[in-house]
Amino acid sequence: MIDQNFFTFDDELLQLERQAMDLCADKFAELDEITQYNQLKVLHAFQQHQIAESHLVDTTGYGYGDRGRDALDAVFATIVGAEDALFRSGFASGTHALTVALFGVLRTGDTMLSITGKPYDTLEEVIGLRGTGNGSLKDFGIHYEQVELKDDTFDRTEIARRCVGKKVVYIQRSRGYSLRRSFTVEEIGDVISLVRQHEPRAIIMVDNCYGEFVQKIEPTQVGADLIMGSLIKNPGGGIAQSGGYIAGRHDLVELCAYRLTSPGTGRELGCSLGQNRALYMGLYHAPTVTGQATKVSVFANALFSLLGYEVFPKVTEPRGDIISAIRLGDERRLCAFCQGIQAGSAVDSAAVPEPCDMPGYESQVIMAAGAFTMGSSIELSADAPIREPFAVWFQGGLNFATGQIGVLTAAQNVRQIDRRS
Template sequence: KVYADVFGAEACLVSPFIVSGTHAISLALFSVLKHGERVLSVTGRPYDTLLKVIDGGEMSLKADDITFDYIPLKGADFDYEKIGNALKENKYSMVYLQRSRGYDEREAISVDKMLPLTEFVRSCGFDGCIFCDNCYGEFVEKKEPTEVGVDLVAGSLIKNIGGGITPTGGYIAGKQKYIDRAEARLTSPSIAGEVGSYAFGYQYFYEGLFLAPHVVNQALKGSLLIGAVMGELGYHTVPAPFALPYDITRSVMMGDEEKLLKFIQSVQYVSPVDSFVEVAPWNMPGYEDKVVMAAGCFVDGASIELSCDAPLREPYNAFIQGGLTYEHVVIALKEILSRL
């Protein structure tokens, strides 16, 4: 109920047994969608780790004859003409959008831009589920997607909303009818949300939520500093220097593999955990290209803690995110500049 209130939603499923943002999104999709239904993604192809969820063999959505159609963004906004035509020509059960950019070279989607989208989609006669991958976006803006017409959001507790404290878990928030289905899928239809105790207690789930707005503030300040400095040095960054971010991630185009590795290895070097490790590209599960990742975090995989990663492909963008304290970001930036 506390999480539901935060999202302005009817209900929320919060569980330590949801292991990641990808898991939360996958759970939501498999819960809501039925055999033979179609999904319209209005932000293009989803993040790399979701591609096998959609079309990755006998356990994927495609195996249940559930298909995705993709409409890329038009510049920095939705392509309303193509969305309208698609909704007119086909019967869709879900409209899907991804708030953060993943590894794409684009801005994150602001909540303000979601309101006209949801209104437009409904004006086209769509009566299905409007879903948003909310990873990296919680508490960045004053409102959440569920307050502007989005029916369902999902994300990870080791990103923004966990405040760097919550050790594991994920959430799905939105309309009660969809949360009921997600609870039944997570456990079983006969049990749903009535069980699921966690032996270690829930203190850190509440404490992380309490701290999350301030921690996100620190991460955003750090992102703005990195954007300003790297932009001044001639590097292309998204968001642009001094532009207000709509999520906690920032890309910096390094241009070649050597500079990319120096950038990311610098972040690992000043990390509080495993700072002695020199990170290298590897075939990380769920990704199409080799990935290099700096993640010397107290909570494994916690991208609200200062971390940095990149697919090893042109134009060699480094994706840096998080920062529990602004001061840690300052230290990391100094190390990055010294190595470059």
């Protein structure tokens, strides 16, 4: 029940809110059970590695002997069932972590095969699908191919045929700016088994952004050689101020460390500059924050489905990430939705988002993010490229109570346009 002492919504919308909550009940119970499991898993890893106050102090300069940084790598590796990990503030973004991993393991003449179609927009220039002479994989003589999805899932026949001889097989777990499903860890494990049958030497990499802690297991626990992601998404728990991670096979993580810093020095370099405490705290809180954010997304899809909009995924469908996509139909509704999310935020609630050009994106993009950390999409946020199918991609919410207010404010904005149309 929304307390009208603080926020005012019309009676019809509040009636829809109650109906949406009823639709969410079973899914919320499922998410609570996953959250509890993952929270205990994280606690156990902290205790297993005997994390102490001395791990939380900062280092400067080269960062040699930063025991807190090194222990944090080990804690995260344990949590995701990997041999090794880099869980570092030195990554500027999730795209940076993905780029480091690709450049870390690929060499001139190798081929990268994406089996989930075209990757997220910000990787296009990294690969060389857009731009020239900017130091992309293509500039270094690394080839790229992709297998399109078939009927919204993996094209197993085409993957089996085309994975042979490929150095890297690449999977994007989340939907990106598309309306296809995000993939569950079980589905990823199944297609990994298929690739292993036909090309056992392939390095299988999973872009795990937005998927961490949404399920009880991660792709490294079903055969992925490397997973990568951002710390201002799920695993940073809304506390990490920057950073990213790479986790997986020890030899491959070492190669990535040489690309993150320099060959020969690798993971030994990189001072923490006072970030260790925030990274530890963020990781500790991450399962609960991710669970809350996923609930907000489920509620958003329930509410907007009642309003007559097409939503992805449906409330009862399995989830592989925290993201919801809502097809709103036109630019006016996209802008109204994002402006509602912004108005419902704790920070910069008076700001009014507008579409604009963004680095790394081909289309103009509108972004709403009233966040304590700029660009933190585990916090309440929404974004959309101004192009067909005129859908908005929504995620985040550090807690359900405030995230729900953002969704209701967005819905009220969109309903005003509906009434005028």
